[in-house]
Amino acid sequence: MRTxxxxxxxxxxAFLASGxxxxxxxxxxxxxxxxxxxTYAQEAGKAQVIINYLLGTLNPGDSLAVARxxxxxxxxKDIVAKVTFDSRPSQANVQKRAFRDKVDAFVKxxxxxxxxxxxxxxxxxxxxxxxxxxxxxxxxxxxxxxxxLDKVTVRDFPISLKNxxxxxxxxxxxxxxxxxxxxxxxxxxxxxxxxxxxxxxxxRVINDIERLDAIFSKS
Amino acid sequence: MWMIWPDNVALSALIWFVIAxxxxxxxxxxxxxxxxxxxxxxxxxxxxxxxWLLATAKEMQQRNKAVLLAHGQEETGQRVxxxxxxxxxxxxxxxxxxxxxxxxxxxxxTRIEEDYKKTxxxxxxxxxxxxxxxxMAKVKxxxxxxxxxxxxxxxxSVNTIHDKAIADYRRAYESRHKIxxxxxxxxxxxxxxxxxxxxxxxxxxxxxxxxxxxxxxxEQIAKKSDNAEQTLTHSAFTQFVIALLVxxxxxxxxxxxxxxxxxxxxxxxxxxxxIAGALRTSEVAALVIIFVExxxxxxxxxALRITHLFPxxxxxxxxxxxxxxxxxxxxxxxxxxxxxxxALMRDMxxxxxxxxxxSLASAQQAAPADPLLARIPxxxxxxxxxxxxxxxxxxxxxxxxxxxxSRTVGGAALVAIVRTLALTLRLIGNxxxxxxxxxxxxxxxxxxxxxxxxxxVNALRSGAAETGLEAGRRAAKS
Numbered sequence: 001m002r003t004x005x006x007x008x009x010x011x012x013x014a015f016l017a018s019g020x021x022x023x024x025x026x027x028x029x030x031x032x033x034x035x036x037x038x039t040y041a042q043e044a045g046k047a048q049v050i051i052n053y054l055l056g057t058l059n060p061g062d063s064l065a066v067a068r069x070x071x072x073x074x075x076x077k078d079i080v081a082k083v084t085f086d087s088r089p090s091q092a093n094v095q096k097r098a099f100r101d102k103v104d105a106f107v108k109x110x111x112x113x114x115x116x117x118x119x120x121x122x123x124x125x126x127x128x129x130x131x132x133x134x135x136x137x138x139x140x141x142x143x144x145x146x147x148x149l150d151k152v153t154v155r156d157f158p159i160s161l162k163n164x165x166x167x168x169x170x171x172x173x174x175x176x177x178x179x180x181x182x183x184x185x186x187x188x189x190x191x192x193x194x195x196x197x198x199x200x201x202x203x204r205v206i207n208d209i210e211r212l213d214a215i216f217s218k219s
Numbered sequence: 220m221w222m223i224w225p226d227n228v229a230l231s232a233l234i235w236f237v238i239a240x241x242x243x244x245x246x247x248x249x250x251x252x253x254x255x256x257x258x259x260x261x262x263x264x265x266x267x268x269x270x271w272l273l274a275t276a277k278e279m280q281q282r283n284k285a286v287l288l289a290h291g292q293e294e295t296g297q298r299v300x301x302x303x304x305x306x307x308x309x310x311x312x313x314x315x316x317x318x319x320x321x322x323x324x325x326x327x328x329t330r331i332e333e334d335y336k337k338t339x340x341x342x343x344x345x346x347x348x349x350x351x352x353x354x355m356a357k358v359k360x361x362x363x364x365x366x367x368x369x370x371x372x373x374x375x376s377v378n379t380i381h382d383k384a385i386a387d388y389r390r391a392y393e394s395r396h397k398i399x400x401x402x403x404x405x406x407x408x409x410x411x412x413x414x415x416x417x418x419x420x421x422x423x424x425x426x427x428x429x430x431x432x433x434x435x436x437x438e439q440i441a442k443k444s445d446n447a448e449q450t451l452t453h454s455a456f457t458q459f460v461i462a463l464l465v466x467x468x469x470x471x472x473x474x475x476x477x478x479x480x481x482x483x484x485x486x487x488x489x490x491x492x493x494i495a496g497a498l499r500t501s502e503v504a505a506l507v508i509i510f511v512e513x514x515x516x517x518x519x520x521x522a523l524r525i526t527h528l529f530p531x532x533x534x535x536x537x538x539x540x541x542x543x544x545x546x547x548x549x550x551x552x553x554x555x556x557x558x559x560x561x562a563l564m565r566d567m568x569x570x571x572x573x574x575x576x577x578s579l580a581s582a583q584q585a586a587p588a589d590p591l592l593a594r595i596p597x598x599x600x601x602x603x604x605x606x607x608x609x610x611x612x613x614x615x616x617x618x619x620x621x622x623x624x625s626r627t628v629g630g631a632a633l634v635a636i637v638r639t640l641a642l643t644l645r646l647i648g649n650x651x652x653x654x655x656x657x658x659x660x661x662x663x664x665x666x667x668x669x670x671x672x673x674x675x676v677n678a679l680r681s682g683a684a685e686t687g688l689e690a691g692r693r694a695a696k697s
Contacts, residue, residue: 026493052579061491087489089482089568093575100579 028216029063029134030054031125034080035143036068037116044107046170046209047142051103053212054140060085060092063132066103067121069143070113072153074120080106084132118147119155126161137164140215144172145191162199167215169206243662244669251659258655265648272641276634283630284448288440290623291451295437302430309426313419324412327405334402338395455627462621469614473509476558476607479600481505483564509611512554516612519547526619555608562604566597 032054034047051066058064065082067073081102085092122139129137139161145168149155168191177184192203206214223231243250355373439447485501492500521532522544535543663670 026497027491056576056579059490060485061489085491087491088486089490090486090571092490093571096575097578 025135027061027063027132027134028058028136028138029129029132030058030065030138030140030215031128032064032066032140033069033073033118033121033125033142034066034110035116035118035141036070036110037113037148039112040116040144040172041110041112043142043170043172044110048103048107049209050140050142050169050212052100054215055096055100057216058085058096060087060089063134064099065125065128066106067124068106068110069116069118069121069141071115071117071150072120073117074123076124078121078124079128082128115150115153116143116146116148117153117155118143118145119159120153122161122166123159126159126164129164136216138215139164139166141166141168142170143168144174145187146174159194159198161195164200165202165204165218166195166200167202167204167206169212169215170209171205171207240666240669244666244673247662247666250662254655254658254662258652262648262652265644265651269641269644269648272637272644276637276641279630279634279637283627283634284443286630287448287451287455287627288443290626291447292437292440295433295440299430299433299437302426302433306423306426306430309419309423313422320412320416324409327409327412331402331405331409334398337398452627452631455624456631458620459624459628462617462624465617466614466621469611469617472607472610473513475603476509476611477502477505479565479604479607480508480558480561482568483561484508486564486568508554508558512551512558512608513611513614515547515551515554516608517615517618519544519551519612520615522547526615528615528619528622551608551612555605558604558608559601560604562600563597566600 032047032051034044035041036044054064061084063082063084065079067079070078081099083095083099085095118141121141125139129139147155168188171188173181173184177187188205195203202218204214206212222228223234225231355370436447436450440451481499481502484505485499488500488504490499490501494500494503517526517528518532520526521529522540524533524540527533532540532543
C-alpha cells in the first residue's frame with residue numbers, strides 16, 4: 001500500500017522537480033553600457049530616458065545593471081548601479097526608485113573619457129548576465145559604436161556572448177560618417193559580425209528612442 | 220522500355236493490350252475468385268465489427284436505461300417522501316386543532332338550534348272566556364237598560380282585555396325578532412369557520428394531488444415503461460443544459476475572482492516564481508484559494524443538505540453535521556475576508572506602480588484624482604472580493620445536477636457514437652463489396668472480345684449439337 005502511494009507520488013515529484021526550478025528561466029537580465037567618451041557624454045540625458053523605460057518595464061525578479069564605457073571598461077568599478085528586483089512587487093518598486101536616484105546622480109556627474117572600450121564593457125556585461133542565470137539576457141549599448149583604445153589595452157581576441165541579445169541604441173553619426181556614410185554602415189556591419197561570431201542570439205540597432213519596446217521583442 | 224512504337228504511346232499500349240487479352244481471358248476465373256475473396260476478406264470483418272458494435276450499443280442502452288430508471292425511481296421516491304412530509308406537516312399544523320374547531324362548530328349549531336326553537340314558541344292562546352262573550356253576544360237585546368249596561372260593561376272589559384292580548388302578542392313577536400337578529404354573529408362565525416376548514420382542506424387536496432402525480436410517475440418508472448424513460452432522458456438533457464449554462468456563468472465569476480487576487484498573491488508568494496511553463500506560483504496560489512472556496516461552499520451545501528454529493532456527510536450525526544456546517548461557514552467567511560483584503564492590496568499595488576511609472580516618465584504628472592472617485596473602485600473591489608466566494612459556494616447545486624445528468628447525457632452520446640461507428644463500418648463493408656462486383660464486371664468488359672468469341676463458339680457448338688440431335692431423331696423415325 002505504501003509502495004503504491006509512493007509510486008503514485010513519483011510523477012508529481014518529477015513534475016515539481018522539472019517545473020519548480022525554472023523560475024530563473026522566465027527572468028530577464030539587462031546590462032546597459034553608457035558611452036561617456038568625448039562628446040557622446042552629452043547624450044547621457046537620453047540614456048536616462050532608456051533606463052527609466054527599463055525600470056518601468058522590468059518585472060519583479062528581473063535584474064538590471066548600468067555601467068559606463070570608459071578608456072578601460074572591463075571592471076566592476078564601472079558598474080554605476082545594479083539590482084535584482086525583489087519578487088514582491090511593492091519591494092521591487094522601492095528598489096526601482098532607489099535605482100533611479102542612483103542613475104540620476106550619475107547623469108549629473110558624468111564626465112567624458114579619452115578612449116572608448118566597448119569590448120571591455122561587453123565582456124563585463126556578459127559576465128554579469130551569466131551570473132544572474134536569467135532566461136533572457138540583453139546587453140544594451142548606448143554608444144556611437146566607435147571603439148577607440150589606447151596602445152596598451154588589448155581587446156583583439158574572440159569574445160563569448162553566447163545566448164545574449166545585443167542591442168545598440170542611439171548610434172549617432174559622426175562627422176566623418178556624414179562625409180562618407182559607408183564608414184557608418186561599415187562600422188555597424190563590423191560590430192554585427194563580431195557580436196554574431198561571439199555567439200549572440202541577436203544583433204539589433206535602435207536609433208529611435210520612441211521605439212524602445214523593440215528591446216524586449218525578439219525579431 | 221515497354222514502348223513497342225516509341226513515337227506512339229497509344230498504339231504501343233493498344234498492342235500490349237491485345238497481347239495481354241488472351242492471358243487475361245485465361246486468368247478470368249482465378250481473378251474473379253481473387254476479387255470475391257478480397258471482397259469477403261474486407262467486408263466480412265467490417266460487418267462483424269458493425270454487428271458487435273450494434274450489440275454493444277444495445278447493451279449500453281439497456282444499462283443506461285437501468286441506471287436512468289434507478290436514479291429516477293430514487294429521485295421520485297425522495298420527492299414523494301418530501302410531499303408526504305409536507306402533507307404531514309400540514310395535517311399536524313392545520314388539522315391538529317380540528318377537534319376544537321368541531322366542538323366550536325357543534326356549540327354554535329346547538330345554540331342556533333335552541334334559538335330557533337325559541338322563535339317557534341307561539342303566543343298564549345286567547346282566554347277561555349271568549350266563548351262566553353260569544354254566547355253573550357248572541358243574547359237578544361230587549362231594550363232593557365240593565366241588559367244594555369251589562370253588555371256595555373262586557374264590551375268595555377273585552378276591549379281592555381283585547382288591547383292587552385294584542386300588546387302581549389306584539390311583545391312576544393318582538394322578542395322572537397330579537398332572537399332571530401341575534402343569529403347573525405353566529406352565522407358569520409360559522410361561515411368564517413367553514414371558510415377556514417375549506418381553505419385547509421384545499422391545501423391538503425393540492426398536496427394530495429401532487430403526491431398522486433409523483434406516485435403516478437413512480438409507478439411508471441417501476442413498470443420500466445418507455446414513456447418514463449423518455450421523460451427522464453428529456454429531463455436529464457434539460458438539467459444538463461441548464462447546469463452547463465449556470466456553470467459557465469460560475470466560471471466567469473471565478474475568472475473575475477482570479478483576476479482580483481492573482482496580483483496581490485504575488486506579494487505573498489513572489490511574482491518571479493514559476494511552477495511550470497508560464498504558470499506563475501502566485502497565479503496557482505490564487506487558483507488554489509478559489510478552489511478551496513468552492514470546496515468550502517460544496518461542504519456547506521452538503522452540510523445544509525441542499526446537495527447530496529457525499530453520502531458520508533449526509534449520513535453524519537445531526538450534531539456533527541451542524542458542527543461541520545459551522546466550520547465550513549467560518550472558513551468561507553474567513554476566505555471572503557482574505558479576498559477583500561487582497562482586493563484592497565491589489566488596488567494599492569496598482570496605485571504604487573502607477574505612481575512609479577508617472578515619476579519615471581518625463582511628461583508632466585497628471586493631477587491627482589478626486590479622493591471620493593478613487594475610493595469607489597477600491598470599495599467596489601473589496602465588496603466584490605467578499606461577495607464572490609459566497610456566490611461561488613452555490614456552484615455546488617448546478618455541479619450536482621451536472622454530475623447526475625452527465626451520466627445520462629454521456630451514456631446517450633456514447634450509444635449514438637457507437638451506433639454511428641457501426642453504421643459507418645457497415646457502409647464501408649457494403650461499398651467494398653459493391654466495388655468488388657464492379658471490378659469483376661469491369662474485368663469482363665476489358666476482355667469483352669474473347670468473351671464474345673467464347674459466346675459465339677458456344678452458340679455454334681450448341682447449334683451443331685441440336686442439328687445432330689434433330690438428324691438423329693429423323694433417322695430414328697424413318
